[in-house]
Amino acid sequence: MTLVKESPAVVKASPAPPAAARRRGRRENLAGYLFMSPWIVGFLLLTAGPMVASLYFAFTDYNLFSSPKWVGLDNFTRMFDDSRWQKSVEVTAKYVVIGTPLKLLLALGVALLLAQSRRGQAFYRAAFYAPSLIGASVSIALVWRALFSDDAIVDRSLRLFGVEIGGWVGDPGWVLYCLVALTVWQFGAPMVIFLAGLKQVPRELYEAAEVDGAGPLRRFWYITLPMISPVVFFNVLLETIHSFQIFGSAYVISPNGNCGPADAVLVYTCYLYQKGFDEAQMGFASAMAWMLLLAVALVTAVLFWSQKKWVHYEEDAR
Amino acid sequence: MQDNGRVERRAVLKAGGASVAALGLAAAGCGGNSGGSGGDGTVELRFAWWGAEERSKRINQSIALFEKKYPKIKIKPDFTDYVKFWEKFQTQAAGGNPPDVFQNAIAFVAKYDKRGVLLDLKSQVDAGNLNMKGFRAGLEKVGELDGKLLGVPVGSNTMSLVIDQKVFDKAGVKAEQGWTWDEFFAALQKIRDKEKVAGDTGYHSVMYLYDLYLRQNGKAFFTKDGLGFTEADLTEWWTDAYNRVKAGIIADPKKVEQIKPKSALADGLAACEFTWDNFAVRYATEGDSTYSLAPLPTTDGKKTGQYLSSLMLSGSARTKHPKEVAQFIDFMVHDPEVGKIMGYDRGILSTTEQFEAFQPSDPEAKKIAAYEDQVAKAGLLEEITPHPAGADTVEAAFLRIAGDVSQGTSKVSEAVKQFFSEAKSALEA
Numbered sequence: 001m002t003l004v005k006e007s008p009a010v011v012k013a014s015p016a017p018p019a020a021a022r023r024r025g026r027r028e029n030l031a032g033y034l035f036m037s038p039w040i041v042g043f044l045l046l047t048a049g050p051m052v053a054s055l056y057f058a059f060t061d062y063n064l065f066s067s068p069k070w071v072g073l074d075n076f077t078r079m080f081d082d083s084r085w086q087k088s089v090e091v092t093a094k095y096v097v098i099g100t101p102l103k104l105l106l107a108l109g110v111a112l113l114l115a116q117s118r119r120g121q122a123f124y125r126a127a128f129y130a131p132s133l134i135g136a137s138v139s140i141a142l143v144w145r146a147l148f149s150d151d152a153i154v155d156r157s158l159r160l161f162g163v164e165i166g167g168w169v170g171d172p173g174w175v176l177y178c179l180v181a182l183t184v185w186q187f188g189a190p191m192v193i194f195l196a197g198l199k200q201v202p203r204e205l206y207e208a209a210e211v212d213g214a215g216p217l218r219r220f221w222y223i224t225l226p227m228i229s230p231v232v233f234f235n236v237l238l239e240t241i242h243s244f245q246i247f248g249s250a251y252v253i254s255p256n257g258n259c260g261p262a263d264a265v266l267v268y269t270c271y272l273y274q275k276g277f278d279e280a281q282m283g284f285a286s287a288m289a290w291m292l293l294l295a296v297a298l299v300t301a302v303l304f305w306s307q308k309k310w311v312h313y314e315e316d317a318r
Numbered sequence: 319m320q321d322n323g324r325v326e327r328r329a330v331l332k333a334g335g336a337s338v339a340a341l342g343l344a345a346a347g348c349g350g351n352s353g354g355s356g357g358d359g360t361v362e363l364r365f366a367w368w369g370a371e372e373r374s375k376r377i378n379q380s381i382a383l384f385e386k387k388y389p390k391i392k393i394k395p396d397f398t399d400y401v402k403f404w405e406k407f408q409t410q411a412a413g414g415n416p417p418d419v420f421q422n423a424i425a426f427v428a429k430y431d432k433r434g435v436l437l438d439l440k441s442q443v444d445a446g447n448l449n450m451k452g453f454r455a456g457l458e459k460v461g462e463l464d465g466k467l468l469g470v471p472v473g474s475n476t477m478s479l480v481i482d483q484k485v486f487d488k489a490g491v492k493a494e495q496g497w498t499w500d501e502f503f504a505a506l507q508k509i510r511d512k513e514k515v516a517g518d519t520g521y522h523s524v525m526y527l528y529d530l531y532l533r534q535n536g537k538a539f540f541t542k543d544g545l546g547f548t549e550a551d552l553t554e555w556w557t558d559a560y561n562r563v564k565a566g567i568i569a570d571p572k573k574v575e576q577i578k579p580k581s582a583l584a585d586g587l588a589a590c591e592f593t594w595d596n597f598a599v600r601y602a603t604e605g606d607s608t609y610s611l612a613p614l615p616t617t618d619g620k621k622t623g624q625y626l627s628s629l630m631l632s633g634s635a636r637t638k639h640p641k642e643v644a645q646f647i648d649f650m651v652h653d654p655e656v657g658k659i660m661g662y663d664r665g666i667l668s669t670t671e672q673f674e675a676f677q678p679s680d681p682e683a684k685k686i687a688a689y690e691d692q693v694a695k696a697g698l699l700e701e702i703t704p705h706p707a708g709a710d711t712v713e714a715a716f717l718r719i720a721g722d723v724s725q726g727t728s729k730v731s732e733a734v735k736q737f738f739s740e741a742k743s744a745l746e747a
Contacts, residue, residue, distance in 0.1 A: 064412035065433040083736060149576050170576030172727050258718060261575040262727040277405050279711050279744070280412075 057286035064280050075287035085288070087263050088271035091176065095267060096243045099180040104235055107187040111194035112220075125195065129188035141182065141252035145169050148178045169253065172264035179265055182249055190235040197231030198224070226312040233311045237303055244296050245269060268292055359390055361642050366396040367421035368403035373663050380656045384649050391642050404710070411435045414636060419643050421664075422469045422632040424460065429707040430632075431468055437633030439467040442644035449648055452669045455694065460628045460702060469630030470647050473665025476624050476693060477526055478595040479615075483608040485589040489513050493612035495696060499531075502615035506567045509589050516569035519582040519591040522559030523720030525713045527592045529703070531555070533623030534616060538703040545712075545741055546703075549734050556723045556730045563724045571724040580604055594627075595689055596665040599682045611689040624693055625702040629664045666690050711744035 033040070058075060060068035079085045114124055134140055148154050150167035158165055168174040205223050214222070225232075247269040254260050259270040268288070276285030367377060374397045381393045396417060398406060404426070410416045416435060430436050442448045450458050453471065461469030481493055489512045491505040506517025521527055529539035538546040562568045569588040583591040584605030590612070601609040614622040631650060633643040650656055657672025662683045667673040678684045693699060719737045722728040728736070 063433075064408065065435075145576075150573060167572065167576045170572035170574070172725050260718065260721060261571065262722045262725040263718070264727075277408070278714065280408060 054286040054289060057283050058290050059287075060283045062281075062283040062286075064282055068283065071283070075284045076291070078284065079287065079291065084263065084266065084271060088266045088268045091264070091266050092244065092246075092268040094176060095180060095183075095246060096240060098177075099183045100236070100239045100243050102180065103184045103187050104190055104232075104239060106184060107189075107191040107235070108194050108232075110187065111191045111198060112224075114191075114195055115198040125192065129192055132186045132188035135182065135186035136248055138248065138252050141249045144178065144182050144249070145253050148181075170261055172260075172262040175253065175261065175264045179246075179250055179253055182253070183243065183246070190239060193231055193235055194228065197228040201227040229311045230313055233303070233307050237300065240299060240303070241296055244292065244299075247273070360392060361390060361639050362392045362394055363419055363637075363639060363642055363646060364394045364396060364417040365419045365646070366403070366407065366417035368398055368400045369421075369663075370399075373397075376660050376663055379659045380650060380653075383653070383655055383659075384646060387649065388642075388645065391646065393646065411634075416634045416636060418634050418637040418639065419646055420632055420634070421472075422461075422630045424627055424630075424702070424705050425709040425713060427461065427463055427468050427630075427632075428705060429710065431463055431466070432707045434635055436466075436468045437635045437637060437640060437643065439470065439633060439644060439647070440465075442640060443467065445641070445644075447641050447644035447648065449652060452652070452671060454666075454668060454670060454673060455626055455699065457626060457628055457668045460626070461630045461632070469632040470651055471628035471630050471668040472651055473596065473660075473662065473668050474626040474628050474690065475594045475596040475665035476626055476690060476699075477530055477592065477614065478598065478689060479590055479592055479612040480583060480598050480601055481590040481610055481612045482583060482586075482588075482605075483610045485509060485513050485515060485607070489589075495613045495692075496619045497613065497615055498619055499615045499617065503562070503567065506562075506589075507565075510565075510567050513589070515586070516588040517567045517590065518562075519569050519574060519588040520559075520563075520571065520720070520724060521568070521592050522556055522724070523717050524592050525716040526594075528555060528716075530614065530623035531617070533700070533703065534618065534621050540704055540706055540709060540712075542704050543706050544745055545738070549738055552734045552737065553730055556720065556733060559720070560723050560726070560730055563726075568724065571721065575721075583609070594665075595686050596662060598686055599662075602682050611685055613693075621700075622693075622698045623700065624698050625700050626690075627702060628668060662686055706745055708741075708744040708746075712741045715740040715744065 057068060059070060059072060061071045061074070062068035110128060114121055114128075117124070131140075146152060148168040150170075152167070155165065155167060165171070165174060168178040201224060205227070206219055209219050209223055246267050250259055250265045250267045250270050251273075254265050259266040259274075269292070272285050272288045272292070275281045275288065365381070367373070369377075374395075377397075378395060381395060385391065385393060397403075403421075407416060407420065411430065411433070422430075422436075427436070439448055443450050448470070450467070450470070455474065457471045457474055460471045461467060479493065486493065486505075486509070489505075489509040491508050493502075493505070497505075503517075509515060509517045525539060532538050532547055532551070537551075540546055559568065563571065569582050573587055574582040577585050577587070581591065581601060581604055582588050584601045586605070586607070592614075595611055598609065598611055614624065616622055631647045633640065633647070637643050651669050652671050654671050654675030657667045657669075657675040660667070660672075661676055662678065666687060667676055678687055715737060719728075719733050719740075722736075723730055723733045
C-alpha cells in the first residue's frame with residue numbers, strides 16, 4: 001500500500017516524457033500488484049472461489065460424495081417448510097434484537113461514566129475492554145456454562161433475592177439469556193468507540209448550554225446524542241452484523257455442542273453447520289448461507305436508509 | 319533513480335518468485351501423502367479412531383507391537399472424540415483422502431458403502447491376508463452387507479441396563495431376568511417414592527433401546543430402507559415417557575442436560591440408565607456408588623430383543639495398500655498380545671484367541687464379561703436387524719427430538735411428525 005501511495009511523488013520528480021512516465025507508472029503498478037499478490041491469491045483462493053462455489057451449490061443437491069445435482073430453487077423453498085430452520089431464524093432474531101441494544105446501552109452508559117472520570121481512566125478502559133478480547137474464546141464459554149449451572153454463583157445470588165430459576169444452561173427457556181449475557185458482557189469494544197466519540201464533542205457546546213440553563217439530561221439529549229450519532233450508527237451497524245453471525249459461544253454453551261437443549265440456542269449458523277457438516281447437505285447449507293447474507297444486507301440497507309433521519313454529521317450543520 | 323528502479327524490480331521479482339515457490343510448497347503440503355510408500359518398500363498407513371485417552375494409549379501400544387512384527391509397515395495414528403471423528407472423516411472421505419484404516423460402527427456401514435468409501439475385504443480374505451475364522455457368537459457377520467465384507471469386529475457389546483445397586487437395594491427393588499416393562503416402571507415408581515430420586519435418566523431417547531422394544535414386539539427400528547414402526551407406535555412410547563418425566567420417575571431433563579458430558583446416573587440424578595454394556599466402566603470412575611449390569615425389561619417375560627453388536631475396523635476403498643490394511647486388521651483382531659493390551663475397552667474381545675488370552679482382573683471388566691455370558695446362556699441373543707444409510711442422522715434426530723419431548727417444548731404429536739419427516743429425508747439422502 002505504501003508503495004502505491006508514494007508512486008505519484010516519484011513520477012513527478014522524474015523529468016521523463018509522458019510515454020515513459022506511463023510505462024514507469026505501469027511498471028510500478030505491476031510492482032504494487034506483485035506486493036499485494038499474497039493477499040490477492042489468498043482472497044481469490046480462500047474467499048472469492050469458495051463464495052462462487054457456494055453460490056452454485058446453493059442451487060444443487062450436494063452431499064459431498066456424489067456430484068452436485070441441479071435442483072433450482074428447491075433448497076430455498078424447502079427452508080420455509082423446515083421447522084428447525086424457522087426455529088433457528090427465531091432464535092437468531094431474538095438474540096440480535098435483545099442482545100445488541102442491551103450491549104450498546106451498557107457500552108454507552110459506561111462510556112459516559114468513564115468520560116467524566118479524570119483519574120485511572122486508562123485502567124478502567126483496559127479493564128472493561130478485556131472481556132471483548134477473550135469473550136469469543138471457548139474457555140470463556142465454558143466458564144459461562146459453569147457460572148450459570150444449577151447451584152452455581154448466578155443461581156445462588158438470584159436465590160438471595162427470592163428468584164428461583166435453577167440452572168440456566170439446561171433450561172430451554174433460559175439458556176438463550178445466558179448467551180445474551182455473555183455477549184452483553186463483551187461491551188468493551190463498542191464502549192471504547194463511544195468513548196472516542198464523546199471526547200470529540202466540543203466543550204464549548206456544553207458551556208454554552210450550561211449558561212443557557214440546560215440540565216444534564218437536556219445536555220445529553222440535545223448535545224451529546226446528536227454529536228455522537230455517527231458513532232452510535234457505526235456501533236449499531238457493526239454489532240448487528242456481528243451478532244447475526246454468532247456461532248462459537250452457542251456451540252460451546254450447549255451440552256454436546258448440539259445447540260440445545262431443545263434447540264433453544266439453535267442459532268442460524270449452528271443449524272447451517274449441522275446441515276452441512278453433520279448431515280452432509282451442502283447444497284441446503286450453502287443456500288442457508290446466502291439467505292443469511294441477504295438478510296444481513298437487507299438489515300444493513302435499512303440501517304443506512306434510516307440514518308438520514310437520525311444521524312447528524314457535523315458537516316451538514318455548516 | 320534508474321539504478322534504484324532496476325534493483326527494486328529485481329527484488330520484487332525475486333520476492334514474487336519466492337512467494338510463488340512458497341505457495342507451491344504449501345500446496346504440496348496440503349496434498350498430503352495418503353499411505354505413501356518410501357523408497358525402501360516401507361508402507362505407511364493412516365489409522366484413525368475415536369475414543370478417550372485410555373483407548374488411545376492401548377491402541378498405540380498395540381501399534382508398536384505390530385510395527386515390530388511388520389517392520390515394513392508404519393502406522394500413523396490419528397484420534398479424536400466420536401462427534402469430531404465423523405465430521406473429520408466425512409470431510410476427508412469427500413476429499414478423496416480418508417484414512418487407510420479406521421474404526422467404524424454399524425450405523426455408518428451402509429452409508430459409507432453407498433458412497434463407495436469402504437474397502438470390500440472379501441478378496442483379502444481369499445488371498446489369505448485376513449482370517450475371518452475364530453470369531454465368537456457369529457460376530458463375523460456384523461460387518462457384512464450385500465455379500466461384501468466391510469468391517470471386521472473388534473469387540474462385542476450389547477444393550478444393557480446399568481443400575482445404581484445401592485439405591486436399588488435401599489428401595490428394596492430387584493432387577494430380574496425376564497421382568498416386564500410394567501414391573502420395571504413399578505420399580506422406578508418405588509424408587510421415586512422411597513428414595514426420593516428419579517428412577518431412570520431418560521430411556522425414551524435411546525434409539526437402540528426403542529429398537530429392542532420393537533424387536534420384542536416383532537418389529538424393528540429400521541427395515542432395509544426405512545423405518546419399521548408407525549407414528550402411532552412412537553406416539554405411545556413418547557407420551558408415556560413424557561408423563562413419567564412429569565411424575566418424576568424420569569430425571570429432570572434440565573438437570574440431565576446441564577451436567578453433560580457427565581452421566582446423570584453417576585451424578586446421582588437417577589437410579590438407572592440404558593446403555594451399551596462396554597460403556598459401563600465409565601460409571602465406576604465417574605460416580606461414587608456401586609453399579610451393576612441388570613437384565614433388560616421384556617414384553618412377554620422372555621424376549622429382550624438383544625443382539626451382539628460391535629465396533630469394527632474398516633479399510634478405505636481408496637487405499638493404495640489393501641494387502642497391508644488387511645494384514646494390520648488381521649493382527650489387531652487375532653493377536654493374543656493385542657487382546658491383553660486392549661482388554662474390554664471396545665467390548666468383549668471378538669476372537670477366541672484374544673478372548674482367551676485376556677483375563678480380566680478389574681471388577682468392572684469381569685461384570686461386563688459375566689453379563690454377556692449370562693445373556694448368551696439365557697438364549698436371548700437374536701440376529702441384528704439392518705441399519706440403512708442415514709441411520710446415524712436418524713439416531714441424532716431421535717435423541718434430539720426425544721429431548722424436546724421431555725423438556726416439554728414440543729407436543730408429542732408434533733415431535734413424532736417432526737421425527738418422521740427428518741428420518742424420511744435422512745434415509746432418502
